[in-house]
Amino acid sequence: MRERVASLEATVRRAEDDQAAALLAGLREGLDAALAPFPEAERQELRGRVGVAAAEVDDRQAVRRYDAAVKALAAQVPTDALGALLPRVEALAAPRLAGGHPFTGTLEIELADARAVHEKVRAAARDFAGMVLARRDGQRLVYIDRTEVTNAAYARFVAAGGYDDPQWWTPEARPLVERFRDKTSKPAPEPWRDGRPPEGQDAHPVAGVCVHEARAFAAWSGKRLPTLEDWRAAAVGGDGRALYPWGDEWRAGSAHVRDGEERPAGSRPVGSFPGGAGPGGAVDVIGNVRELVLDGPDVVAVGGSFKLRPADATAQSKLKVYPLTIRPDDVGFRCARDLDWGH
Numbered sequence: 001m002r003e004r005v006a007s008l009e010a011t012v013r014r015a016e017d018d019q020a021a022a023l024l025a026g027l028r029e030g031l032d033a034a035l036a037p038f039p040e041a042e043r044q045e046l047r048g049r050v051g052v053a054a055a056e057v058d059d060r061q062a063v064r065r066y067d068a069a070v071k072a073l074a075a076q077v078p079t080d081a082l083g084a085l086l087p088r089v090e091a092l093a094a095p096r097l098a099g100g101h102p103f104t105g106t107l108e109i110e111l112a113d114a115r116a117v118h119e120k121v122r123a124a125a126r127d128f129a130g131m132v133l134a135r136r137d138g139q140r141l142v143y144i145d146r147t148e149v150t151n152a153a154y155a156r157f158v159a160a161g162g163y164d165d166p167q168w169w170t171p172e173a174r175p176l177v178e179r180f181r182d183k184t185s186k187p188a189p190e191p192w193r194d195g196r197p198p199e200g201q202d203a204h205p206v207a208g209v210c211v212h213e214a215r216a217f218a219a220w221s222g223k224r225l226p227t228l229e230d231w232r233a234a235a236v237g238g239d240g241r242a243l244y245p246w247g248d249e250w251r252a253g254s255a256h257v258r259d260g261e262e263r264p265a266g267s268r269p270v271g272s273f274p275g276g277a278g279p280g281g282a283v284d285v286i287g288n289v290r291e292l293v294l295d296g297p298d299v300v301a302v303g304g305s306f307k308l309r310p311a312d313a314t315a316q317s318k319l320k321v322y323p324l325t326i327r328p329d330d331v332g333f334r335c336a337r338d339l340d341w342g343h
Helices: 002-013 017-028 031-035 040-074 082-091 104-127 151-159 174-179 211-220 228-235
Strands: 131-137 140-145 290-295 298-302 318-320 336-340
Touching: 040 082, 040 104, 082 104, 082 131, 131 228, 140 228, 151 211, 228 290, 228 298, 290 318
Parallel strands: none
Antiparallel strands: 131 140, 140 336, 290 298, 298 318
């Protein structure tokens, strides 16, 4: 029996986990019977040695499994829809070590390293939920909102006192905030009443906001306005020169534009035309409302809106926004965020 325990300990020292696990299984089966001939003191000693070896094998295998699972998740971070990883990230739990063996300290360091990567993946998946990958620039990944910012999302900014908190507004915008009122003189987008969006339009894109309001919301949400390059990458991909996400010819029923004699009365809920999504899944890049993006020193409105005919609602359509305080009822925005991923 002593020889078998010594063989197990030597195998454990060599980190031959599979063989050690097999030896453990053999020892554990009938251990009491095997120890019966030994005096009580020796039985306790041998049983203790087996327990320490078992704890080391179990801990090492648990850390290796956890580390492999974390690395597999981390490898998927540069994905089109990063937020989709969140359920799997949340479901993965770090093991609790039994400890009490010579390898405990080393395993605790390995476990801490794996946990750090796990938390980094969790933060990325949480912070980029609802966004899709627009483009890559070396280690920097640019994500963009899958949908235009909705009335419901903007209402959270209003309710949080966004119009009253100067930290979200650029120095240029702070003296102007008092101008940005709704139809009842409450701080909110121009079409709203009593600081609330039109009834039944929570899922519609927010509109009637100026560039300063869009920038303030983006800052509040930890994001920024997209550049024209970001937006076109999300809208059509490739070299960004295509007219529509699906090609250069108009395809009826793929976007909310004036595709007929009568102009639509207004916007539609975001995502109403999934067949017109960009290559990464960004919806409503054409039509619904024009979107504010940065074009060098200028701000332009891109993608067309429900007011425009297909020929004027393309990924190449852009209209310079000036002054920055204008609040058209068919102009909204979506946000972008950068992820520097190295782990």
